[in-house]
Structure formats: C-alpha cells, structure tokens
Amino acid sequence: MTAPQRLLWLGAFAFFLSFFLLLAVLPLYARAVGVGDRAIGGVLGAFAFASMLMRPWAGWAADRHGRRPLMLAGGLVFVVASLAYNVTAGAFGLLAVRVLHGCGMGLYPTAASAVVADLAPPDRRGAVMGTFGAAANIAMALGPIAGIAITDRLGFVSVFWLAGCVAAVAVLLTRRLPETARRREKIPFTPGAMVSVEALVPSAVLFLVMLGYGALVTFLPIHARDQDVNPGLFFLVFALVVTAVRNYAGRLSDRLGRVAVAVGGLWLAAAALAALAVARGAGILMAAGVLYGAGFGALTTALLAWCVDLVDEANRGRAMGTYYTALELGIGLGSLGAGFAVEAVGFAPTFFGAAATTLTGAALALSRRPARPEAAAR
Numbered sequence: 001m002t003a004p005q006r007l008l009w010l011g012a013f014a015f016f017l018s019f020f021l022l023l024a025v026l027p028l029y030a031r032a033v034g035v036g037d038r039a040i041g042g043v044l045g046a047f048a049f050a051s052m053l054m055r056p057w058a059g060w061a062a063d064r065h066g067r068r069p070l071m072l073a074g075g076l077v078f079v080v081a082s083l084a085y086n087v088t089a090g091a092f093g094l095l096a097v098r099v100l101h102g103c104g105m106g107l108y109p110t111a112a113s114a115v116v117a118d119l120a121p122p123d124r125r126g127a128v129m130g131t132f133g134a135a136a137n138i139a140m141a142l143g144p145i146a147g148i149a150i151t152d153r154l155g156f157v158s159v160f161w162l163a164g165c166v167a168a169v170a171v172l173l174t175r176r177l178p179e180t181a182r183r184r185e186k187i188p189f190t191p192g193a194m195v196s197v198e199a200l201v202p203s204a205v206l207f208l209v210m211l212g213y214g215a216l217v218t219f220l221p222i223h224a225r226d227q228d229v230n231p232g233l234f235f236l237v238f239a240l241v242v243t244a245v246r247n248y249a250g251r252l253s254d255r256l257g258r259v260a261v262a263v264g265g266l267w268l269a270a271a272a273l274a275a276l277a278v279a280r281g282a283g284i285l286m287a288a289g290v291l292y293g294a295g296f297g298a299l300t301t302a303l304l305a306w307c308v309d310l311v312d313e314a315n316r317g318r319a320m321g322t323y324y325t326a327l328e329l330g331i332g333l334g335s336l337g338a339g340f341a342v343e344a345v346g347f348a349p350t351f352f353g354a355a356a357t358t359l360t361g362a363a364l365a366l367s368r369r370p371a372r373p374e375a376a377a378r
Contacts, residue, residue: 002119004115004119004177004178004180005116005119005128005131005132007173007176007177008112008115008116008119008132008177009131009132009135010135010173011071011075011112011170011173011174011177012108012109012112012132012135012136012170013135013136013138013139014166014167014169014170014173015074015075015078015108015109015112015167015170016135016136016139016140016143017139017142017143017166018078018082018163018164018166018167018170019078019105019139019143019163020139020140020142020143020144020147020235021143021144021146021147021150021159021162021163021166022082022085022143022147022159022160022163023140023143023144023147023217023221023235024144024145024147024148024221024231024232024235025144025147025148025151025156025159026044026085027040027044027218027219027221027222028148028151028221028222028225029085029094029156030043030044030091030094031222032156033088033089033090033094034090034091035090035091035094039091039339040218040222040339041218041219041335041336041337041338041339041340041342042095042335042336042339043091043094043095043098044098044218044335045214045218045331045332045333045334045335045336045339046095046098046099046102046332047098047099047101047102047105047332048102048214048328048329048330048331048332048335049099049102049328049329049332050098050099050100050101050102050103050105050106051102051103051105051106051324051328052102052106052325052328052329052332053106054102054103054105054106054107055106055110055321055322055324055325055328056195056318056321056322056325057321058070058106058107058110058111058317058321059110059114059196059317059318059319059320059321059322059324059325060317060318060321061317062110062111062114062316062317062320062321063114063315063316063317063318064317066179067111067112067114067115067118067179067180067317068111068174068177068178068179070107070108070110070111071107071108071111071112071115071174071177072171072174072175073104073107073108074103074104074105074106074107074108074109074111075104075108075167075168075170075171075174076104076171077100077101077103077104077107078101078104078105078108078163078164078167078170079164079167079168079171080100080164081097081100081101081104082101082160082161082163082164082167083160083161083164084097084100085097085156085160086156086157086160086161102328105328106324106328108170109324110317110320110321110324111317111320112132113129113132113304113320113323113324114180114316114317114320115177115180116128116129116132117129117308117316117320118180118313118316119180124251124254126249126250126251126252126253126254126258126301126302126305127247127250127251127254128250129250129301129304129305129308130246130247130248130249130250130251130297130301131246131247131250133242133246133297133300133301133304134242134243134246134247137239137240137242137243137246137297138239138243139239140235140238140239140242141235141236141238141239141240141243142236142239143235144221144231144232144235144236145230145232145233145235145236146232147159147163147232148230148231148232149232150162195318195321195322196307196310196311196315196318196319196321196322198310198311198315198319199307199310199311199318199319199322199323200322201364201365201368202258202262202303202304202306202307202310202323202365203303203307203322203323203325203326204326204361204364205262205266205299205303205361205364205365206300206303206323206326206327206330206361207326207327207329207330207361208330208357208358208360208361208364209266209269209296209299209300209330209357209358209361210326210327210328210329210330210331210334211330211333211334211337211354211357211358212269212270212273212334212351212354212355212357212358213296213330213331213334214330214331214332214333214334214335214336214337214338215334215335215337215338215341215350215351215354216273216276216292216351216354217331217335218334218335218338218339219338219339219342219347219350220234220276223347224285227280227281229281229282229285230282233282233285233286233289234285234286234288234289235289236289237286237289237290237293238289238290238292238293238296239293240293241289241290241293241294241297242293242294242296242297243297244293244297245293245294245297245298246297246301249261249265249297249298249301249302250301250302250305252298253301253302253305253306254305258302258303258305258306258309259302259306259365259366259368261298261299261301261302262298262299262302262303262306262362262365263299263362263365263366264295264298264299265294265295265296265297265298265299265300265302266295266299266358266359266361266362266365267295267359267362268291268292268294268295268298269291269292269295269296269299269358270295270355270356270358270359270362271291271295271355272288272289272291272292272295273292273351273352273354273355273358274351274352274355275287275288275291276288276292276351277347277348277349277350277351277352277355278348303323304323307319307320307322307323308320334354338350338354341353
C-alpha cells in the first residue's frame with residue numbers, strides 16, 4: 001500500500017467510524033424523544049435521501065473540480081451534524097439534522113472512491129477497492145457496539161460528541177491527502193452530465209440490494225433490543241466478515257469476472273435476510289451476520305469494480321456518483337418502506353420481502369453479459 005493509499009484508508013476509517021458510532025444509537029434515540037416506528041423509518045431514511053440527492057452533483061464536481069475539496073466538505077458536515085444531534089428535540093428537529101448529516105455522506109465517499117480508482121492499477125482494481133472498503137467495514141465492526149456501550153454508560157450526549165471528534169480527525173487526515181485527479185473535465189452542469197449511463201446496470205443491482213439493507217439497519221436494532229440482545233453484535237460480526245472477504249472477493253473478481261462474484265454474494269445476502277426474519281437470540285443473530293457479511297462483502301466489491309471498469313479515467317467521479325446514488329436511494333426507500341411494512345405486517349414478512357428484492361438483483365446481474373475486468377482498463 002502506497003503512502004497516499006494509507007492516508008486515504010485512515011481518513012476513510014475515521015469518517016465511517018463517526019457514522020457507525022451512531023448507526024445503532026439513532027433508532028433508540030428517536031424512540032427516546034418520542035418518535036413512532038413509522039416516523040422512525042422516514043426520519044432516519046431522510047439521511048439516505050439527502051445523500052442520494054448530493055451524490056450526482058458530487059460525482060460531477062469530483063471530475064470537474066477535483067476529489068479533495070469534496071472530501072474535506074463531507075468531513076466538516078459530519079462534524080457539525082454529529083454535534084447538532086445534542087440540541088434536537090422531536091421528529092422535525094431530528095429530521096433536519098439527518099438531512100444535513102446525509103449531505104456529508106453524499107460528498108466524502110463519492111470523491112474518496114474516485115481517489116481509489118485513480119490510485120489502483122487496472123489489473124488489481126478489485127483487490128485495491130476491496131482493501132479500501134475494509135476501512136468502512138472495520139469501522140462498522142467497532143462503531144455500533146461501541147456506540148451502544150457508550151450510550152448505556154454515559155448517555156446520548158457523549159456518543160454524539162465522540163462522533164463529532166472522530167469526524168474532525170477525518171478532516172485533518174484528508175488535508176494531507178494529495179489531489180489525484182490528473183485531468184479535469186469541463187463538463188456542463190446538466191442533469192444528463194451528472195449520471196453515468198455506463199454504470200447504470202451494476203448500480204441498479206446495488207439499488208435492489210440496498211432496499212433490504214435499509215430495512216435491516218433501521219429495524220434490526222429495535223428488533224434485537226426487544227429480545228434483550230445488543231444489536232451491535234450483529235454489526236460486529238457482519239463487519240468483521242466483510243473485512244475478511246473483501247480483498248479475496250476483489251482478487252476473485254479480477255480473475256473470474258465481476259458478475260460471477262456479485263451473484264454469489266447476492267444469494268448469500270438473501271439467505272441471511274431470510275434467516276433474520278425468523279432469528280431469535282444472540283447466536284442466530286450472529287450467524288446471520290456471518291452470512292450477510294460474506295455476501296455483502298463479495299457483492300459490493302464486485303459491483304464497485306464493475307462500475308469503474310465501464311468508464312474512462314476522466315469520468316470516474318460520475319460513475320461513483322451514479323453508483324452511490326443507487327446505494328442511497330435503495331437505503332432510503334428500504335428504510336421508509338420498512339417503517340410502513342413493520343407496522344402493517346410485522347418484522348418477519350418485511351425481511352422475507354427484503355430477501356426477495358435481493359434475489360431480484362441476482363437475476364438482473366445474470367441477465368447481463370459478464371464484463372471482463374480488463375475490458376475497461378483504458
């Protein structure tokens with residue numbers, strides 16, 4: 001790993017740790033301030049919708065103005081939003097901060113992923129992207145369980161301050177990162193210019209996966225707490241497994257192709273969601289975390305590399321913007337839809353539905369001709 005890659009990895013780890021410290025805490029905080037289950041889905045899902053709206057512009061701007069300014073802006077937004085939770089009261093206040101927080105997520109990862117693509121040799125693109133993705137996964141392993149533990153001992157205010165301080169570390173590390181965009185495209189700011197048509201298919205597959213993921217991150221913490229289980233256990237196991245498989249999945253996709261690895265991961269993820277529908281107790285919850293982690297790590301690594309394969313160097317920002325727009329749209333709609341579904345039919349049918357949408361993603365990927373990893377090494 002080169003010095004810029006190490007610096008990028010550490011900055012991304014701090015950025016995502018700030019986010020994951022609050023992942024399992026915020027549904028509990030929303031309930032504590034009197035927000036109902038249906039509203040929880042909408043309020044927390046607003047994060048993903050705000051990020052989604054920011055992503056296309058961020059992808060365009062990363063190609064037009066460079067990667068580093070967007071990363072700095074995203075980190076600063078995370079600092080402000082994390083601290084702002086301390087002064088929110090009720091659904092509308094929480095909604096406003098979630099929208100702000102989501103804007104930061106729309107900026108930083110979009111530009112950071114373009115930096116990874118800039119630094120990765122074409123024949124090792126999947127492996128390098130897998131290593132970068134491990135930063136978020138290790139943060140996921142540590143963040144939710146630590147966030148819950150800190151909240152139980154010190155309260156919500158302490159965990160919000162900690163998340164803000166960790167985001168500030170990400171900003172400081174990013175300031176030392178060199179700009180990697182060697183070419184600046186003078187792309188007009190139009191709706192069409194903000195979307196990468198080439199990246200639409202893998203992005204659509206990701207959208208279907210994230211519908212289930214949105215339901216999971218919103219309602220699994222509440223479902224686990226109702227069973228007196230720390231929801232951080234699921235995220236800990238999930239993240240450790242994703243971290244373990246990402247690099248291997250990336251190298252496998254470099255050899256066998258992106259579609260084969262993505263489809264295998266989609267099947268595993270669907271099986272895990274079906275298991276969560278009937279899971280009771282910490283043991284089954286953690287077993288489902290292993291299965292979901294293996295599938296999620298494989299499919300996201302392969303889909304991200306597939307997107308980059310399809311575009312040239314000057315358009316990587318827009319490809320990442322399209323990819324992450326699909327990600328956030330899926331999470332947002334999944335979170336919002338799950339709020340209505342859990343209230344109407346309960347937890348188990350909601351998660352069986354999430355498994356079905358994930359399998360639909362596998363069918364879509366298989367309907368396309370596999371892209372050879374070297375085909376877009378331009």
